[in-house]
Amino acid sequence: MLAVLLVLGMVAVVAWIELPNVFRQRQWKEVMVIVLMLLAGASFSILSIILYKIQTPLVLIEVIYEPVNRLFGQWFS
Amino acid sequence: MLEKGRLSTRQFTVLIFLSCIGDMILIYPSAISSMSRQDAWISSLLGLLGGLLVLWLMLHVSQLHPDKTLVEAIQLIFGKWLGSIVNLWYLFYFFMLCSYLVREVGDFLTTQIFLNTPLKIIYLLFILLMVYALHAGLESIGRSSEILLPIFLLVAMIFIFCLLPQSKPENLKPFLENGAIPVLYGAYFASIYPFGELIVLLMVIPYVKREQKIKKDIIIVALGAGLLLSLIILVSLLVLGVDMTINNTYPTYFLAQKINIGNFLQRIESTMAVAWLISTFSKAVICYYAFTMGVAQLTGLSNQKILYFPAAIMLFGMADLAAPDVLYYLKHIVPYWMDWDLTNAVVIPCILWITWACRRKWKGKS
Amino acid sequence: MTSKIFLTAISILLMFTLGGCWDRKELNELGIAVAIGVDTAPKNQFKVTAQVVVPSEVAAGQSSKGGTSVTVYEEVAPTMMEAIQKMTEISPRKVYLGHIRMFVIGEALARKGIASVVETLVREPTVRADFYVAVAKEGAASDILQVTTPLEPIPANKMYASLTVSSEAWAPTTKVTVDELMKTLMNSGCPVLPGIQAVENKSDSDKGNSKDNIASTIPVMDLKFNGLGVFKKDRLIGWLNxxxxxxxxxxxxxxxxxxxxxxxxxxxxxxxxxxxxxxxxxxxxxxxxxxxxxxxxxxxxxxxxxxxxxxxxxxxxxxxxxxxxxxxxxxxxxxxxxxxxxxxxxxxxxxxxxxxxxxxxxxxxxxxxxxxxxxxxxxxxxxxxxxxxxxxxxxxxxxxxxx
The missing domain is CATH 3.30.300.210 (Nutrient germinant receptor protein C, domain 3)
Structure with missing residues (x-):
């Protein structure tokens, strides 16, 4: 629980550092990108703290390349 | 142009040297030896040639639009929609690469040196250091890598020369025991793994001062890095033998523990770890830079410095999520990662080149 | 203003990580083991003996308090590392394995099989691979580690030096480090380990583990390297003369x-x-x-x-x-x-x-x-x-x- 609060604290600190400047200059695209990345970062960190076991994003890569590997294995063996 | 700083050629070549070695010192010997056993050194030398070809291809593709980074060039060549999809693919690649590097550093330090420290503290320190380096700017990164290179080379030379007295040449025999095919498979591995990941440097190459001999310098430096990796594998095979190299989690650290010159220069393995950290850090900084620069260029931002901190939090979380345990990325994911590297470093650049050539021809005709 | 806040935030964060290092081990919290011995124990357990240095006895310039320079802890547990941790029941300090010089295997355990013990030693991160392995001939490793020696305050150093010198200067012993042992086990499966024996010179054998052992010119008990043990597939099968x-x-x-x-x-x-x-x-x-x-x-x-x-x-x-x-x-x-x-x-x-x-x-x-x-x-x-x-x-x- 403490760790989750710390992560949220870090996110808040980063937002406080970066966002005011960007707001002042009215760059809405930057704001959106920063907010998106902060959300992604917060969700990754909180997931890694809370959940005990989680699938890695590289299962995507495994799924994509498994047929390729099998094909090459058949050609070469 | 988002980046105002410029790297000199020498700084860029130093970055290539350190990035090519990167985290390979920790995982390269055991990965290649598990495929070609005691001929891993032959695989490594052959793979060096293949890797130089890969590097040449990447450099050629970077010269298609000399002042555009990879992300911008893909947008230009593939068009807006297809280019964005390919760019997302590449950004995912850079991001996973960076988080894997952070994870490897964390695992290495907590396995060998800091046994009780939680992983997240190591990530925090490493990521904060990277953010600090990036805030200082690309030129500072270039200059500090120039300073760090002699330290790295000194440690590497001590490592190699102090272990040669303990080598046993019969560990390399029998030559080509299982034929040429395992050696070639190992060579494929050795050419893609270190050199394929140099695609991140294509994000930095527009900011290098233009000089005539840059392509030749880069090839020479990559040759040096590959030779150093082959030397390390050779030393590992000579001193430890095949089975220990394959089975050991971090064979180079185990080797560094064996250094003993006259009972005086011994137990210096923690100092050796500094060299590994330097090279992994250089590679991680470049990947981080590539990722944030890519995001900034893909979404059309005017300043990518604001993205450093949010990306830091993303890395911090993803480093834990990237792999469930050590065996996953040391053994399980390796074939898939190699295919991914091959796609990103060879297949997509080839398609880029062909598309660019076709486009030019059509434009020339019309 | 932003940079000042940024800097303060960084300093606070860094203090958090650097101040209370998780892995700090003060020297007076470590029991530095110089030799480890393993024997069989009933119910498929291991008896692990650790010979730990008493620093005040061996420190230069400090007067010795009159005790032996090493102390020996023994524990019985189902696995080796459990026994090492269990020693904190009797030892005030946690036993640290980074500096061991000798590893002695009791003959009974050697006859049962040493492969699992060797693997534990290589897998454990704090253990370095620069110590020698020996077999306690016709005895238990715990008896070997208790003997005090003249000329070398730390008996493990004596065993190490004796093995190094004798394997080069007087042929019938051989020095084997643990990674060579593992390599031989993987290749041919038939390694050879030196045998060490506690030899009685006088019949006061219960004085062998005290300072009285070295109080006379001939010690009561001596540690002697004697013969090579032949192993087949990690089991001891005999001795070479x-x-x-x-x-x-x-x-x-x-x-x-x-x-x-x-x-x-x-x-x-x-x-x-x-x-x-x-x-x-x-x-x-x-x-x-x-x-x-x-x-x-x-x-x-x-x-x-x-x-x-x-x-x-x-x-x-x-x-x-x-x-x-x-x-x-x-x-x-x-x-x-x-x-x-x-x-x-x-x-x-x-x-x-x-x-x-x-x-x-x-x-x-x-x-x-x-x-x-x-x-x-x-x-x-x-x-x-x-x-x-x-x-x-x-x-x-x-x-x-x-x-």
Whole structure:
């Protein structure tokens, strides 16, 4: 629980550092990108703290390349 | 142009040297030896040639639009929609690469040196250091890598020369025991793994001062890095033998523990770890830079410095999520990662080149 | 303003990580173990003995408090590392394994199998691979680690130094580090480990583990390296005697300096010091049969002559002595090979690996039945000793003594 609060604290600190400047200059695209990345970062960190076991994003890569590997294995063996 | 700083050629070549070695010192010997056993050194030398070809291809593709980074060039060549999809693919690649590097550093330090420290503290320190380096700017990164290179080379030379007295040449025999095919498979591995990941440097190459001999310098430096990796594998095979190299989690650290010159220069393995950290850090900084620069260029931002901190939090979380345990990325994911590297470093650049050539021809005709 | 806040935030974060390091180990919290011994215990457990340094006794410039310089902790647990952790029940400090010099395996455990113990040692991150392994001959490792020694305040250092020096200067011992042991177990499965024994000089054997042991000129108990233990597939099956151990070391090219003697048929005994011995072992397959050729080259000097009827006045006598020495060394090696081939049927010399290196295709055929083929392997010896020096006297004066 403490760790989750710390992560949220870090996110808040980063937002406080970066966002005011960007707001002042009215760059809405930057704001959106920063907010998106902060959300992604917060969700990754909180997931890694809370959940005990989680699938890695590289299962995507495994799924994509498994047929390729099998094909090459058949050609070469 | 988002980046105002410029790297000199020498700084860029130093970055290539350190990035090519990167985290390979920790995982390269055991990965290649598990495929070609005691001929891993032959695989490594052959793979060096293949890797130089890969590097040449990447450099050629970077010269298609000399002042555009990879992300911008893909947008230009593939068009807006297809280019964005390919760019997302590449950004995912850079991001996973960076988080894997952070994870490897964390695992290495907590396995060998800091046994009780939680992983997240190591990530925090490493990521904060990277953010600090990036805030200082690309030129500072270039200059500090120039300073760090002699330290790295000194440690590497001590490592190699102090272990040669303990080598046993019969560990390399029998030559080509299982034929040429395992050696070639190992060579494929050795050419893609270190050199394929140099695609991140294509994000930095527009900011290098233009000089005539840059392509030749880069090839020479990559040759040096590959030779150093082959030397390390050779030393590992000579001193430890095949089975220990394959089975050991971090064979180079185990080797560094064996250094003993006259009972005086011994137990210096923690100092050796500094060299590994330097090279992994250089590679991680470049990947981080590539990722944030890519995001900034893909979404059309005017300043990518604001993205450093949010990306830091993303890395911090993803480093834990990237792999469930050590065996996953040391053994399980390796074939898939190699295919991914091959796609990103060879297949997509080839398609880029062909598309660019076709486009030019059509434009020339019309 | 932003940079100031940024800097303060960073400093606070860094203090958090640097101030309370998770892994700090103060020196006065560590019990530095210099030797570890493992024995079998009932109910499939291990009895682990740790010889831990008492720093105040060995520190230079501090007066000793009158106790022994090391203290020994013993614990019984289902696995080795559990026993090490369990020692905190009796030890005020956690036992730290980074500096161990010797690892002693009790004979009973060696006969049961050492592979799992070796693997634990290599897998554990704090343990470095630079210590020597030995087997406690006819005894338990815990008895060996309790003996105090003169000349070296820390007995583990004495064992380490003794093994290092004797394996190079007096042939029948050999030093084996744990990663070499693991490699041999993986390759041929038949390693060889030195045996160590606690030898009683007087009958007050219960004083062997105290300072009274070294209070007299002859200690009550001494640690002696005695013979080589032959293992087959990680189980101890027997011991080589002194001559066979010497032969083993000759074949393994581990001898740097040694003393030999030659008994002539005229009843004269001549002592020869061997320097610089080099052995070349080549394996090959001739018509489907494995053949090993051993070539020993060494230089020697005459050290002692016992007897009156041998003259040392010409090159021919030296030449004759060289031939006698060649025969002697060849006999030692033959004894070792005979013992390995017929008594123990274990390939302790790594002949299989040599065949593998020289002719991999033939090895693929020979490997499955190597245990049966090994006793039939033909070994050819060629020993070339060069006696160039005779010490400080030219000819023996014993002949010239007036009766």
């Amino acid at each position: 002194e001559n066979e151990s010497k032969g083993y070391n000759y074949i393994q090219n581990q001898i740097k300096e040694s003393m030999e003697h030659v008994d002539t048929d005229k009843g004269v005994r001549i002592g020869i010091r061997t320097f610089d011995s080099k052995t070349d072992v080549k394996g090959s397959v001739v018509r489907g049969n494995p053949v090993i050729r051993i070539h020993v080259k060494s230089r020697g000097a005459i050290e002692e002559i016992h007897g009156k009827s041998q003259a040392l006045d010409s090159t021919q006598s030296l030449h004759w002595l060289e031939q006698q020495d060649n025969k002697h060394v060849t006999e030692l090696m033959q004894m070792a090979v005979h013992s390995a081939q017929h008594t123990y049927k274990a390939d302790i010399f790594g002949f299989g690996e040599l065949i593998h290196e020289s002719d991999p295709k033939a090895w693929k055929k020979l490997k499955p039945n190597w245990d049966q083929t090994f006793p039939e392997v033909k070994v050819y010896y060629l020993t070339q000793v060069k006696l160039r020096k005779v010490g400080m006297l030219l000819d023996t004066f014993q002949q010239k003594m007036k009766e």
